Amino acid sequence: MDPVEVFSAGEKGRGLRVTKEISAGEVVFAEASFAAVVFDSLSLQVCHSCFRRKVNPHRCAQCKFAHYCDRTCQRAAWDEHEQECSAIKKIGQAPNENVRLVARILWRIQKDTGLVSDAQLTTLDLLDDHLSELSSEDLKDLKVDVQHFYNYWPKNSKPVGEDYVAHLFGMVNCNGFTLSDQRGLQAVGVGLFPNLCLVNHDCWPNCTVILNPGNQTALDTSLHSKRRIELRALGKISEGEELTISYVDFLNVSKDRQQLLKKKYYFDCKCEHCISGIRDDLMTAVRDTHGHQSSADVVKAVTDFSLQALVKIEEARTEGNFHEVLKLCHECLEKQDPVFGDTNLHLLRVLSIISEVLCFMHQFGEAAGYAQRVLDGYTKLYPPNTAQLGMAIMRAAVTHWHAGLIETAHSLVCRAYAILIITHGAQHPITRDLEAMRTQTEKELRLFKQNESVYHSMRETVLSH
Numbered sequence: 001m002d003p004v005e006v007f008s009a010g011e012k013g014r015g016l017r018v019t020k021e022i023s024a025g026e027v028v029f030a031e032a033s034f035a036a037v038v039f040d041s042l043s044l045q046v047c048h049s050c051f052r053r054k055v056n057p058h059r060c061a062q063c064k065f066a067h068y069c070d071r072t073c074q075r076a077a078w079d080e081h082e083q084e085c086s087a088i089k090k091i092g093q094a095p096n097e098n099v100r101l102v103a104r105i106l107w108r109i110q111k112d113t114g115l116v117s118d119a120q121l122t123t124l125d126l127l128d129d130h131l132s133e134l135s136s137e138d139l140k141d142l143k144v145d146v147q148h149f150y151n152y153w154p155k156n157s158k159p160v161g162e163d164y165v166a167h168l169f170g171m172v173n174c175n176g177f178t179l180s181d182q183r184g185l186q187a188v189g190v191g192l193f194p195n196l197c198l199v200n201h202d203c204w205p206n207c208t209v210i211l212n213p214g215n216q217t218a219l220d221t222s223l224h225s226k227r228r229i230e231l232r233a234l235g236k237i238s239e240g241e242e243l244t245i246s247y248v249d250f251l252n253v254s255k256d257r258q259q260l261l262k263k264k265y266y267f268d269c270k271c272e273h274c275i276s277g278i279r280d281d282l283m284t285a286v287r288d289t290h291g292h293q294s295s296a297d298v299v300k301a302v303t304d305f306s307l308q309a310l311v312k313i314e315e316a317r318t319e320g321n322f323h324e325v326l327k328l329c330h331e332c333l334e335k336q337d338p339v340f341g342d343t344n345l346h347l348l349r350v351l352s353i354i355s356e357v358l359c360f361m362h363q364f365g366e367a368a369g370y371a372q373r374v375l376d377g378y379t380k381l382y383p384p385n386t387a388q389l390g391m392a393i394m395r396a397a398v399t400h401w402h403a404g405l406i407e408t409a410h411s412l413v414c415r416a417y418a419i420l421i422i423t424h425g426a427q428h429p430i431t432r433d434l435e436a437m438r439t440q441t442e443k444e445l446r447l448f449k450q451n452e453s454v455y456h457s458m459r460e461t462v463l464s465h
């Protein structure tokens with residue numbers, strides 16, 4: 001039994017709390033998806049069983065839609081694909097991801113009567129759909145999906161009423177959990193995890209959720225493990241304390257976070273950080289030069305300039321015009337640097353983009369300087385054990401490493417590792433990458449300390465290859 005129980009969390013509705021003390025990095029519970037699908041746009045590049053990205057995946061010969069790492073992954077997924085496979089074959093093409101997900105949920109409900117195991121703490125009927133709060137436009141989209149669903153749903157499957165189908169679409173819309181690939185770099189699909197749906201939001205949460213892709217490719221079947229999410233504790237949680245995760249990135253001022261949450265999840269966040277606007281001052285910081293700060297008018301002008309510049313930067317980046325991105329970023333930084341403080345979000349966004357693009361263009365030395373500034377800002381803003389912070393430190397470590405700044409690179413790798421061991425655990429593919437990196441930077445650092453010139457000539461040999 002997992003050490004959790006459902007309780008009434010006041011205005012927030014139901015919540016989950018722990019029944020014993022939990023320590024940092026502990027998995028509070030793991031949960032296999034009730035149903036999950038790969039996004040339409042990635043259906044040819046991501047395994048429909050373990051959600052890993054895969055070059056030249058193996059295609060299902062029947063529907064020609066589903067793709068897998070190999071036959072082992074295909075076999076592991078057959079149970080959830082069987083009915084879908086014949087439905088896709090019948091209509092000649094796969095419907096969109098929402099329709100595929102709702103159909104998978106329904107096939108599963110009909111097979112298992114909705115409750116999958118004793119460990120499942122809620123039924124899908126009890127999860128909110130927020131249909132009454134949808135805008136007329138969203139409601140129209142939902143009705144189109146319902147229509148597509150009925151074209152797809154096979155005549156030989158049990159008939160379902162339109163209200164229930166609409167409930168499921170609404171429920172998936174606000175309870176679906178986005179799944180990322182094995183490196184945590186790209187959102188690749190969406191799944192429904194009923195217990196996870198019970199975990200309420202807090203902008204400064206005590207838990208995080210990661211996807212563990214499982215191991216279905218092990219030669220020995222006894223070593224197979226299922227794709228699952230893990231709810232991991234970010235620090236010590238006392239017995240009886242409510243479990244929380246953050247549904248949005250903390251790096252938005254409280255007013256913006258509240259707006260995002262209202263729009264996507266239909267509630268007003270009343271967490272401590274939103275109510276008191278904690279760290280809003282840092283996120284909108286104005287530079288202080290010998291007791292002098294820019295006037296409110298100047299700050300507003302640079303803020304407006306930044307917002308417009310970021311739109312142009314994003315456009316240039318999408319077009320792959322990286323020289324234009326650099327030019328725009330430099331222009332923007334020239335205006336921002338004298339006015340904004342180090343933790344100002346507009347400044348950090350530009351710094352993060354310029355560092356990323358410089359890396360892409362192999363200008364690692366310059367990129368490392370910007371990456372360091374991003375990290376200094378993030379460190380003051382994010383909660384200490386945050387996956388986003390850990391990943392940012394990891395990226396900065398790689399940048400410094402490529403720039404030949406081995407001392408900083410190694411210490412950043414160690415810092416990232418200390419966070420990821422908590423947010424992702426020792427067995428996660430990202431943590432393992434980081435561990436391999438740490439071994440390598442440690443070796444190079446030793447060499448560097450013994451003889452700097454030998455280290456640099458070795459590096460040049462490696463780089464010239």
Ligand SMILES: [Zn+2]
Nearest residue numbers: 047050069073
């Ligand atoms: Zn796979």
Ligand SMILES: [Zn+2]
Nearest residue numbers: 060062063085
């Ligand atoms: Zn198939």
Ligand SMILES: [Zn+2]
Nearest residue numbers: 203269271274
């Ligand atoms: Zn909040």
